[in-house]
Amino acid sequence: MSVWYLMLFVMGSAVALGLSEIYELETPAIAAGVVLGLPAVYLAWAAFRADRAEASALDEDTAAVELAKAVTNWLNEEARFRRIYESQPLPVVWRAADEDLIEDWPDVAGLARSWPGGGPGDQAHWARDAAGLSGQDAEIGDVFLKKVPTRRLVILGEPGGGKSVLLVRLLADLMGRRSDGDPVPVLFSLASWNPRHPLKDWLAEQLRREYERLSDTAPTLLTPPREGPGDLAQALVDHGRILPLLDGFDELPPALHPVALKALSRELPIDQPLVLASRTAVYRAAVALNPDTGMSVNGAAAIQLLPVEPPHAAAYLRRNGDGRAGHQWDMVIARLGTDTPVGQALSTPLGLFLARTIYAPRPQAASVPEPPHPNELCDITAFPTRAAVYTRLFDAFIPAAYGPDHRRPPRWSAGQAQQALAVLARHLEAHRGGSTDLAWWELGMTVPTVPQYLTAALVTGLFGAVTVGLVVGISFGLVLGLVGMLVAGLVAACASPYGLDSALPGQYPSRRYRSGLMLGLMAALVAALLVYGFAGGRAAQYAGLIAGAAFWSMAGDLTLGRVDLAERVGPGTVMAQDRRNLFQIVLVYPLGFGLLGVFLCGLTSPFPGIPAFGIGGGLAVGLTAGFAYGVAAGYRETAWAAFAVTTTCLTVLNRLPWSLMGPWSLMAFLQDAHEHRGVLRQVGTVYQFRHIDLQRHLAQAQHGSPSGP
Known part of the structure; x- marks a missing residue:
């Protein structure tokens, strides 16, 4: 109702000015009436905004529920794109990480026992030692929730070893077991984090960018008080309602690895569950350079992903082949599990995915050239190192993904894709x-x-x-x-x-945009009326146009x-x-300015002695x-x-x-x-x-x- 009141106010002001011109009334009196109505305009607008904000407010519990739904929706899409649940996926197997990368197991268990309530979960299910963390695939949920006393876990592996896929599996498991009131697991990519800035603030910023209404003001006070935005995103992070799964520690700049490791240990509460994924070599170097005397993430257990076992790798490579076509992998399969360059390169899910994408047999049309043969990877002269094999796989991957024989032919050629990427x-x-x-x-x-x-x-x-x-x-x-x-x-x-x-x-x-448009338009008209009323004369019309436009811009920006x-x-x-x-912005401004141009330049003369521009001229201006x-x-x-x-x-x-x-x-x-x-x-x-x-x-x-x- 407040908006309609504002509209009536502006329309009334415009009619009053028009009548003053027709009956040659004194325009200062009209302007004075406009000024007297401004306080009521502001109070009506403020009440309207306050009522709408109060009606749409979320509390933390509701925000957590909606966040969990959004995570589930994203998880379903991500699992489909990554083909995590395809038939016969590559198994991901792990063991406990090396002792120099983790705290002593008795210290980890003792830390959890010192917490109020004796730590999370049932102590009877805790692993007796680090070796008890070994497992594969779907067991990752039990390892994290039941076997790790502190529910702090570091996942280590080689490049392309399956760390990100395992994180998605863990996220799915945690969402499947989550009850109301439990923290919401959220997957974050650490690549954009600057460890010199507070981790909690960065986590909240990621939530604001990606999830529903988490930038709304939190209805409860943050405890303890803190500087910065007191919105739902920050409240969820500060109150332990988020379980962060942090991927890509190794993707941070190398100089920041020790700083990041220190921040992870110091900035989060010790009883805050978390999961961190990193390349083994990068994490080892960060631990060695950690200012806190070579400490890993405080209270965290760690697991090390293992190479794909040769039987599983062979089955994966042959899966798209049948009969004689499947035998094209024989020479490569004979080298799996060995120290040869191709054996090392195809020991990871990434290497196997690239190889199968490039060399797997596909139906060939007469105009499509024969694909390369995987035997070329066994040539030690051409590919003497693991890195050389990967270079060949990366070189051939884009042409294979954008080849004309792809199951979904692309709109772009391999050359165009290569150039753009x-x-x-x-x-x-x-x-x-x-x-x-x-x-x-x-x-x-x-x-x-x-x-x-x-x-x-x-x-x-x-x-x-x-x-x-x-x-x-x-x-x-x-x-x-x-x-x-x-x-x-x-x-x-x-x-x-x-x-x-x-x-x-x-x-x-749209609601806020319409409010901004309405307020901006009314501010422009009111400003033009006020300037015209007080200044009088034709030249003042231009001043009214400029002032009105300025008020319009400012008022619109304040509500966007x-x-x-x-x-x-x-x-x-x-x-x-x-x-x-x-498009809304670019189209709305000409509409308003066009009307003002017709009124102020087209129907009347801007300066004495100069004829009016006419409707067309005023509209053009x-x-x-x-x-x-x-x-x-x-x-x-x-x-x-x-x-x-x-x-x-x-x-x-x-x-x-x-x-x-x-x-x-x-x-x-x-x-x-x-x-x-x-x-x-x-x-x-x-x-x-x-x-x-x-x-x-x-x-x-x-x-x-x-x-x-």
Whole structure:
């Protein structure tokens, strides 16, 4: 009802001013009436916002339940893409980690017994020693919940050894056993964490980005009081309602490994359950360099993933072959479990996946060349090391994934895919410090600043020229629109203090956007009425237009919020939301400014002695100014505009193939690489390469000799 009251107030003010003109009343009196009504306007608007906020508030228990549902939905999709539950999957087997990587078992058990209640779970089920942690596959849930006294576990393994898959299995097991009130297990990728910043704050920030309404203000006070946002995400983390499963410790910059290990031990409460996954060698080095005298994660047990046993590896390789075709693996299988380069490379799930993808027999069309034969991997002269075998597998993986004989033929050739993926990988290595998080809104870093600005100006200039020209006539509109929008494009691009890549994607919920639009429009009209009423004269109309536009921009921005994701969503959903926001902003500003232009410049003269512009002229002035404001606001408040400029520049500069020109094409390519090629994986709102060594290989493909894991 408050919004309707505001609408009536503005309409009444406009009618009052119109009547004052018709009957030649004193405009200062009308303006004074408007001023007297402003307090009521503010109180009505504030009451409306407070009522809506109170009605939509969540408590922590409800937030935890909804978070668990979102995790389950994501888990089902991830398990399908990773084929975790396919028939006869590769088994993941582990044993206790080496003694130098863990605390003494009596100390771990003693620590748990010292907690109130004697530690989690039934002590009778605790492992008697570290050797009791051995197991495989589905046993990971029992190992974590029953056998580890502190419920703190480190999962170690070789590159491509199955650590991430085991984490997903554990997440599924924990969600299946979870009861109301239990912490919600959530999988986090540590690649974007800076260990010099508080871990709890980073965990909360990840939740805000990916889950429903967790950026809403928490209804309960945080105890103890803390600085920073007191929202649901922070409350869930601070109150122990989250069980973090931390993947990719080894993907942090090497210099930060000891700092990260120290932070994991010191910043989380000692009774906080957690799981950490890392490469064995990286974790060993971090433990040795840990400032806390070579300590591992405080109170944590650790397991070491074992190589895939030769019988399981052989069965996996032959699974797609039958009859004579299955015998193509005989020479390779004879070397499994040995110290030969191919035997070492195919001892991990990653190596086996790559080999089967590349060499597995598939139905051949007459125009499709014969695939390579796996026997080539046994050539010690060509591939003398494990790294050399991996280099060959990475080289052949993209052509196999994008081959014409693939079960789902791609829209892009292998060469086009190789070119695009190499650009993306080099972006992560060169501009993101080796991070694994491929965020579409950060791709502006790959393009020099000047081409971005020029492209932004050209695109917005042509768009504005055509739009204004269609409304008021091609000859006048093209000139006015082109000049105005070229300037607007340059101003909008340069307005970002850090370049186009600094924009972040945002979703402005429709309710909040409508409120902002309504308040902004009313503020513009009220400001114009006030200035006109007090100043009088024709020249004051321009001052009213400028003041109204400024109030409109400020009021609209005050009510527009950042991302409120309805659930854990993917990059495509975030981009679609951000694109809608941009179109709303760019279209709304010209509408409002066009009406103001007709009223202030078209029907009346702006200055004495100068005739009125007419409806067409006033509309042209308003549309041009509106597009200028809209473009600037769009670049400032959304990331999609900069992303569109970036993809255009990358194509024009011949860094991306022309088939990937434009944001829609590139996002379709990324989605296909995730869902159908197995090249990318999705982690919340970003993509990652299936394995960091694949990312590094692609980044180096045209810049020296890549090395395998």
